Amino acid sequence: MKKAYIYFENGTFLEALSFGADGTSVGEVVFNTSMSGYQEIITDPSYAGQFITFTMPEIGIVGTNSKDNEREIPHCKGIIVRKYQDFPSNFRSQEKLSDFLCKHQIMGICDIDTRGVTAMLRDQGAMMAIISTEFSEIEELKARLAKSPRIEEINYIQKVSITDEKAHSKGTFCFAKMDFQTPPTHKTVVAIDFGAKDNILNELVQAGLHVILKPHNFDAQEIISLYQDKKIHGVFLSNGPGDPMVLQDEVKQIQKLIAAKIPIFGICLGHQLLSIAHGYPTEKLKFGHHGGNHPVKNLANGKVEITAQNHNYSVTDAILEIADVTHRNLFDNTIEGVRYKNAPIFSVQYHPEASPGPTDSKELFRQFAQML
The missing domain is CATH 3.50.30.20 (Carbamoyl-phosphate synthase small subunit, N-terminal domain)
Incomplete structure (x- = not known):
């Protein structure tokens, strides 16, 4: 060496x-x-x-x-x-x-x-x-x-996002068969790729959704037209790197999706961008949350979920004006999940798909499919 x-x-x-x-x-x-x-x-x-x-x-x-x-x-x-x-x-x-x-x-x-x-x-x-x-x-x-x-x-989203639209059809990995499952799909969602982990897309498919992956510089009006024509049924906003406040062009497009009342689910960076698009900036944490053993309390049922996390920024309590907090981090009490009051939109800061990490929160993908 x-x-x-x-x-x-x-x-x-x-x-x-x-x-x-x-x-x-x-x-x-x-x-x-x-x-x-x-x-x-x-x-x-x-x-x-x-x-x-x-x-x-x-x-x-x-x-x-x-x-x-x-x-x-x-x-x-x-x-x-x-x-x-x-x-x-x-x-x-x-x-x-x-x-x-x-x-x-x-x-x-x-x-x-x-x-x-x-x-x-x-x-x-x-x-x-x-x-x-x-x-x-x-x-x-x-x-x-x-x-x-x-x-x-640095805008790292431009480096990690796909450049052309593509479909994602494989589900989660099955160790019994040593391969990926391909379950039947019932609804179609557009997933915006800010640096999406493959297993997030796998879990969306596993929940019964057909996934169309689009790059970060997407056209909101195109998605709205597809939704109005019932060719898609919702939008997923992925995880990704860097400071979400840098992504002002993407925020403007997300605001158009919100105004069109399209059902949206966001994870990590997607969670942060939804807050910013509603007018509530994020803040940088001192050293962030990175690991597969972070306790999060589900405020709806009182249960504690052990979660995988990877983020340096956090949605602030100011969001309480327009959203209900659904999850809190038990290390520092930061917001880990919200459901917006007057829109079919919810998001979480942590990673329910694990990879690596626990699978306590996989139910969120099924909840999104049921909402659609």
Whole structure:
């Protein structure tokens, strides 16, 4: 392994070993508390522009395989781990994690005190950093980091969204058959791709919906016409990376869908964009929620759901003027779900499709299908 060097914007400098792609990369560092599913996390488009620090100390043991990708091409900047295991032990493994990262030009560094990095991010907040296998001098790294744009200044949606419309027909993965199911569909929805995870689309299909995926720069009037002609029955707004306040063009199109009274379901970034489209800006969390073990209380039935999460921004309590809060985060009491009072619209901040993570909240996909 080559030596690698990481410099954080707060002045922290660490030496490490590289098991991923060579080079120099700048991004925002966050931490993820999931105990498993590193491949699904790495290939989640919502991590575009970010370095993922895994709190799970052992990474690499199950290798990688093509069926566990959330998107074909990963968009994160890299991963930071305590110990990398280069000898996969899993019957589904097709490729070592190191080879997977190198193939996609993603950095991977190990021999880092990830507990220390996590505590630093918890106390000081998510921060920008530069990782390099080329430069080792602190002043050089500091200068390059200072010249690089911050994550909130980059529109990553343009990088992760599809460019042409396409249909999605496969359902969820069936381990008994080692393949994806294709259940019958009854209603049609348009899913707007801001960086949608494949398993979100799989769960929509599994709930009995035919999914037409459209790019982020969609034409709301086209969708409204399809809805009025009863060719589609609702709209889904996907997850995605970055600051939702950057997406003003997309917000204007969503406002047209809202005005047309089209049934809408939003997850993560889609949840945030619905709030903004209603006139209620989001706020950035100190270090975000990233992991597969976040407790969320369902206020409708009083049950606690363990959820998978990946977001840096949150809808504020100001939304209570026009929506009922349906879910609250039990770590910090932030809003995790809302149902709008005078429209067939609901949304959640967390990931009910898991991948990785628990499946406590999969019922939401069936609720959307029933609403349609």
